[in-house]
Amino acid sequence: MLHEVLYMLLGKPGTLFRVTESSVEVKEHLPFLHPHEDALLNQLGHLAFAYMHLEQFVHTNSQSTHSLYLSAFVSGLDLYLHKYRQCLVDLECDLLTSGKHCTLAYIKYRVMYPYGFVLPDLWLLCQNVDRHRAHNVSVLQLIHNATLSGKSDLCEAVTSIQSPCHKVLLAQLSSLMLHGLPLDPHRELFLLSKLSCHSGGADVNAQEWEEVDDEGEGRGGRNEAVADDEGDESGTHFQVDLSRLPSYILPHVAHNIAFVAESLRMFQQKHRCASFFAKQKHFADQMDILSHSEKFKIREFEHFVEEMRKTSTFWGEGQLVLLFIHLTKPILQLPIGRNTEYDINCALLRAHNTLHPVALLDLKEANAIEKVKVVLDKQDQVDDPNVGGGRRGETSSDNWAKLSIEYSPDWPLNFVLTSSVLNRCNKLFKFLLRFKLVEDGLHQMWVNLMWMRRMNRNANRSVLSVLFAVRSAMAFLIQNFYYYLQVDVISSNYSKVCSAIKQTNDYETLVGETSKFITQIMLQSFVEMSSVNNCLNNILQVCHMMHRLVERISQSEAVNSVEGIVQSDEKSKEVFEKCVRRFNKHSGSLYRTLNSLSQNQPHAYLCQLMMRLDFNSFYSQCSGALIDSKRSI
DSSP, rough: HHHHHHHHHHTTTTTTTOOOOOOEOOOOOOOOHHHHHHHHHHHHHHHHHHHHHHHHHHHHHHTTTTOOHHHHHHHHHHHHHHHHHHHHHHHHHHHHHHHGGOHHHHHHHHHHHHTTTHHHHHHHHHHHHHHHOOOOOHHHHHHHHSSSOHHHHHHHHHHHHHHHHHHHHHHHHHHHHHHHOOOOTOSSSEEEEEEOTTTTOOOOHHHHHHHHHHHHOOSSHHHHHHHHHSSSOOOEEEOTTTTTTTTTTTTHHHHHHHHHHHHHHHHHHHOOOOHHHHTHHHHHHHHHHHHHHHSSOOHHHHHHHHHHHHHHHTTTTTTHHHHHHHHHHHHTSSOOOTTTTHHHHHHHHHHHHHHHHHGGGOOHHHHHOOOOEEOOOGGGOOOTTTTSSOOOOOOOHHHHOOOOOEEOOOOGGGSSOOHHHHHHHHHHHHHHHHHHHHHHHHHHHHHHHHHHHHHOOOOHHHHHHHHHHHHHHHHHHHHHHHHIIIIIIHHHHHHHHHHHTTTTOOHHHHHHHHHHHOOOHHTTTTTTTTHHHHHHHHHHHHHHHHHHHHHHHHHHOOOOSHHHHHHHOOOHHHHHHHHHHHHHHHHHHHHHHHHHHHHOOOOHHHHHHHHHHHHTTTHTTTTTTOOOOTTTO
16 A cells, blocks of 8 residues: 555545645545545645646646746756655665555654655645746746745745746856846846937938948048948847836846946947956856856855946946936036036936946945035136026036046055145046047037038038048047047046055055056046147047037038138138148148157057057057048038
8 A cells, every 4th residue: 555655646436536736635435544544635635736837837838938037947846856755765675575564654753754755845835836927037026925824844945946947147248247248038037228319319321321431531540430430330128127126136136237237248349348358257157157056046146146246337338427417418518506516426326226226226336426626616616596597508628627626535545545646647647538528429410411411412412421430540549549548548547546556455555556547547548748748638638629519510500511601601611621721731840740759669569559549550650640631512
């Protein structure tokens, strides 16, 4: 009879048992069974009933090809049921070797105590999965709910079943965050991807893109700049579906994952992920450790995501500053008043919280944000509190020049970040802000030119061709120089100083490394070298003038055609020719200065900068005059 009991526990009732709607029960009026044995067998029948349905659930969903998470859940469940089957095999061996010592009570002891309270609850979990049709990442939440129990055996069993599902989740996130590949064929992840429109909103077909590219200058750097700036760059944005997000993964962590994925995919298209690829193996090793853990380590996972978020913030090459510029422009278009500084700091906080939602929940980071403040020159503020109602005019570059950063470091950090160090950092901030303002203006210039092209299809294409070529030449110089500052100067020196600080426990060495870092940054960025700095400031000023010229032309409503607008406005032609002359003059002066420095002081950073500006020898062939002065509008 004991063999019949073991078969029944394997889901095969045989002749002694019958299957009802809620259990497997022993048949009534069997003469060789004591009533106490009937009750004991019925207890084992409840366990067998749960196993039968679990086995049926595994068999039904084992061939599922429409859900990676359901397949992982079934795989984990089958692995746990294998332990139960192995327990019955061991009992069969005991029965064959020492049959007289094996009793019904012994079988109950061996089976019921490990599995009697687990399998019925697992069957309830499977019913919940079927009822909610949880065939995506939301199955993790149902499994997590099952772990919220005081039954230690059940928690251990559910955790072992949950492990394969977490491996699927981590594999998808690893593919997305490390390689930019959304490994989600069935759209099961809590990150939903969608194609984004071009930032300029231009609906231009492929033929138009080719025509615009052909109209640009076909020489070296200009053609490269046109291809880089005016190509059809459609990336992928990710939206967090909170209805799928497991409760133990906080929303700000999911938003950080989306931010990292978007950053990686965007900068992969521009081949500007060098700082990330240097750490890719480190991140891959951390993800591998998380994947092979028996239990999902949520704290380690959050720290890993936060580390990648901080790294991806640095890939962004000024995304925080760019958003800050867009939010601050309307404020600085008005005369400076008593509330201007407060409004600017609100814009900075809003920009930071938009890019990093973790700051809303992380008290430590929120406290660090409060120590950073944007300040204005007090003597230029207007005393009239109602000055905000004034007429909106052009954005004054003088207002942007008045911005500086004020930081209050805690003790003992104030002994390292002294006032002299912070003052030099402020010089660098003002220098980079001017570059970012001009770079943003050149992007807006492209949008205006494309708008004019679409609205005036019958206009003379040679006019727009000249404007596109001038814009491309300016963008080529500005973007390459700014990329050099971000990657070759700041990122490189930042990695070096971080490594040096981690390896020292000495205060003097810490101060020395910090001072060395600031000195190298200021030296390699030419902030304190007047000859180069003056050339760059003049170039930035000319680019700003060209941006204002194109913006004024695009806003003109007096003439319908682009050709009429430009050719009928002598003042615009005069400003255009002046911009071209001054840009070629200062660009040539910059080339000669850098070339002289690289010959007399052949430092690595100078060679790196010249390689970026003169990678195809076009910059040197034209002696820095990137714009053909013979062409005119």
